[in-house]
Amino acid sequence: MDNLTNNLLKYAQVVFPQPFRNLFTYLIPDELLGLVKVGVRVVVPFGKRTLTGFVVALTNSTEVKEKIKPIKDVLDEKPIFDEKALKFYEWISEYYISSLGEALRNSVPYGTEVESKKKVVADKIICRKLFDSEKRKDSLKAKVLSKLMDKEINSVSQIQKAVKNKNIYSVLRSLEKLGAVSIIDDVIPQRVKEKKIKHVSLAKSIDEIYNTIPELERKSPKQIVILLELISQKEKEIPLQQLIKKTNTNYSVINSLVKKGFISIYEKRVERVYSEIYTEKSKEIQLSERQKYIIDKIGNRISSSEFESFLLHGITGSGKTQVYIELSKIALSKGKDIIILVPEISLTPQITARFFNHFGDKVTVIHSRLSLGERYDAWRGIINGKFKIVIGARSALFAPLKNLGLIVVDEEHDQSYKQQEMIPKYHARDAAIVLAKLNNCPVVLGSATPSIESMYNALTGKFTLLELPERIDNAKLPIIRLVDVTIEKKKKQMENIFSRILLNEIIERLGKKEGVIILQNRRGFATQVFCGDCGEVIICPNCSVSMVHHINKNVLKCHYCGTTVPVPKACPVCGSIALKFFGTGTQRVEDELGFYLPNVKIERIDSDTIDRKGKLSEILNRFAKGEVQILVGTQMVSKGLDFANVTLVGVISAETTLWLPDFRADERTFQLLTQVAGRSGRSKSEGEVIIQTQNHKHFVLQKVLMNDYKGFYENEIKLRLQGEYPPFTRLALVEMKDENEKRLKAAINEFFELLKKYKKGIKLTPPHEAVIYKIKGSYRYQIILKCDKKIDSSGKLMRTALLNSYVEYIQKSKFKDIRPIIDVDPQSII
Incomplete structure (x- = not known):
């Protein structure tokens, strides 16, 4: 749509990256005509707030009766999305059941939006008087006042988190009427913008400058240094900070030259370019x-x-x-x-x-x-x-x-x-x-x-x-060997977590100056800490999962919510000091390898170690050069890595993903083991893979051993058909979570009753606890929907049921603050 057409269109249809699905109409002010186009972001008033929205349509008339608010600003010079891209975002919105604005949020990088957030400013003296007069100190009002007395300025979300309740707006309004708080809108500008740096260039010709050098040299020798540096620049300009550092001068010298008209200072956009630290030599490839x-x-x-x-x-x-x-x-x-x-x-x-x-x-x-x-x-x-x-x-x-x-x-x-x-x-x-x-x-x-x-x-x-x-x-596919650790233990051929077979092969490969990759798909040192007397496993206080021991800081850490606590000296239940550390993580693998191979350079690759940009590339560069001999890691080492010198891959435990209660567990185990095996022997040197297991006869492991994808697929597809799982059915998962378990059960049962109205052609499982029942302090309940693709090939039947139930629930439920989270085509039901 060209600018001439735009000039005739007075109204913009705007959507927001919020759960509501409506289009909102805004007036295009005269000064923004031609700038507001389909595909740009605009800053607009929304109720008492300021939000960034996406323009999805322009019109020259509207049926809206009430006063239409004008657009405040336009953030983009060029449209972010065109008509084709808009159709794509509309499809995502429809298929995955979200608002169009939530889908369009993916079109822009984080930190580029403008919005306002409410801040609550408390009068601590009034809050203290109101708190003291409250009879029930456990009431919601008392909890809010307690938070306000603790900190003078809070965001609404900070108060909600502190009192563990989202429904605080009525309390805040009543406190505002009593003069205890002021609620203000704080406009947060874009967090990230263009980067501009001051540059310096000559403002006079070189001949003019040379003519004045004798006079300048007598009065201001430092100014001569700057001018000569600028004359020597091939680019004829230099960043201001760099110039000052290079000439060992200061701002007053620069300002003097500006006043005399010798140089000019201006801002120039500088591009922040990501550069890949990992490098490879370009090779001549002969295509097959x-x-x-x-x-x-x-x-x-x-x-x-x-x-x-x-x-x-x-x-x-x-x-x-x-x-x-x-x-x-x-x-x-x-x-x-x-x-x-x-x-x-x-x-x-x-x-x-x-x-x-x-x-x-x-x-x-x-x-x-x-x-x-x-x-x-x-x-x-x-x-x-x-x-x-x-x-x-x-x-x-x-x-x-x-x-x-x-x-x-x-x-x-x-x-x-x-x-x-x-x-x-x-x-x-x-x-x-x-x-x-x-x-x-x-x-x-x-x-x-x-x-x-x-x-x-x-x-x-x-x-x-x-x-x-x-x-x-x-290059040939590597030889794969399964080593049953239960048998090796009976033969006394285990060295802690390593079979003697694997350890000997590692030593042999290192002796040949070849690289080794070891996979253990669990982070940390020990995956469980339990009491040897009462059997109590130390569980995260916020999640229904065991805490993992991280030996480098000697702490227990939850890998779901990030909670970290010191390792207890005794069992928190019975007081026994007979605490045992069970299970194997990548830290333990690294630690034990260091014990057996003290002079070998080992690097660990998992999300605990790759904690800064470029760290992974640095490790891979050193591994490629032979400065690192062994890589230990989680699934991060199982795919994509291509090193000619790697001739041995070891897997500490094949069962880490096999025992998960998920219909894709067998598939993921086959993929993980086959992928990591493929890191070995990718050049002329023959490769080998040793997989330690507790059940070498398992069907999945046998198919990995034979590199038999076809056989695995044929068996798995039969199981999927019998179990009514994809690709024969469509799945959707509805999850609800809340810190109050009683309210959560009531909410999800209410949503389930709404879904039952549309159950024709859809199989519903009644609400049930999630496998991981609690995460970050919130309980989790789920409903699974299944629909045969022969009945509903496009998934429209299921999506209609979910959307209608969701809208009715949000409109009528007294638990509407506990929102259903809808996952179409879930990859996991844990």
Whole structure:
């Protein structure tokens, strides 16, 4: 829509990143005509607050009768999303049951919104008098007053958290009438903006300056130093701070030169660019015939701008990344943009380094380890057309590229592609397929261990199956051995957590200067601490999970809420000092390896150690150079890593994911073990994998041993059909949580009764406790919905039931502050 048309349109339809689904109409003031466009963000009044909203439509008339409020400001010069992108966000909103504004929140980096938040300013003297006059000190009013006496200025959320009750607004209003508090709106500006730095350049010609040097040299020799430095600059400008530091001068000298007209100072936008610390030498790659066939087949779809979903099933080390690079070359040659999704930051360093080697500054990266400024500048660079290739985790799917020609979802099976924390709970793999369809481009789902759903879609013709069954460079798949630790214990062949077989192999590989990777998919030192006398396990006070021992700080930590407490000296129940530490985490693996191999450099990779940007890349660089001999880690070491010198992979315990009460437990175990096995023997040296287990005859482990994906899939698909699980049914999970268990039960039962009105064609499980019953102080109850795809192929029946029940519940329930959390296509039901 051009500016001329915009000038005729007086009203904007705006949505907000809030749970409500309405469109709100705002007047476009004359001074903002032409600036307000579909796809930009605007700052508007909303009730007594100020919010940032997204413009989704423009009109020249409205049916709204009451006075229409004007837009205050426009945040964006260029639209963030266009018509195609808006359709994509509308699909996410509809499919995953959220408001359009909540879906659009993903289109902008965190920290770029403007909003107001209520602050409560207390008069402590009046609050003290009111508190003293309260008869019941456990009443909600008394609790609020207690918090206000403790701290003079609070946000509403701080008070809610302190009193453990969200319904405090009526109390605050009554206190405001009594003069005990003032409630004010505090407008919070954008947390992140363009970065500008003062620069200095010459304001006169070099000849003019040379003519005045003798006079300046007599009076102000320091000014001469600055002028000569500026003359020597090739770029003819230099950052102010850098100039002062380089010339060992100060601001007064600079200001004198400005007054004399010799130099000028101005602000210049500086781009905060993420640079990948991990580096690889660029290699000449000889493509196999199979790779060429796949590149041609997908490349034809890129060239003709046609949508098609491809499942690239390539065994570990088969050259999938090189296929992505060659396809990106085709897309770029057609003037198109590319999105490369990876499930975790652990995969980003190597794949990013390889793309940078080929495409240089056309590549940008988006993931959670970037600073707010780096993310903001990457986002702006994408909008301005500077970057053509975006690599990153699931949020990279929302990069504002305008001419998509290819989407790649690497390790498509990974559960990290599912958004778990925020609404909407989208799945990036499934959303990528929809985005590709809207943009008439191919989408490539790559994996050595495809998800059951994706393989089913390929075998039933929904996706096109392409296979890379062999490793590149004549590398062979590693030999896999299962070591049953129960048998080894009887033979007295265990050295604490290591079998003698695994320990001997580690020593042998190190002797050959080869690399070793050890997997244990649990953090910490001991995963449980329990009393040897009464059997009490130390549980987190806020969650129904055991605390994990972290030996480096000698604390117990909850991996769900982050609560940390000192290790108790005695059992908190019976007082016994017979505390025992059970289970094995990555810290223990690292510690015991250090005991057996004191002169070997070991690095641990898990979320406890990769606590700062660049740390992972530093470790990988040192491992590639041989400065680190052993990597110990969680699932972060199981995928994406490609090191020619790694010839041994050890798995401490195969059962860490196998015993979880989840229908995907077998699938995840097979994928994890197959993926980590694939890190070994990726070059000419033969690789080996040793998996320690307590049940070597288990079906899943036997299929891993034989590298038999097909056999595993055939068995698993039968179990899914019998159990009425995906891909044959659609699932949805409704969860409610609250600190008051009695209210929670009443609320979820009420929602269940509403759902029962729409149960035709849908199977409902009655409300039940979640497997992890309590997290962060809140109890959790769930309802599971199942719907046969033969009855409801698109999922519309289930979504209608959920949406109607949700709306009715919010409108009528007395428990509306306990909101249902809806997860369509959940990846876990724990």
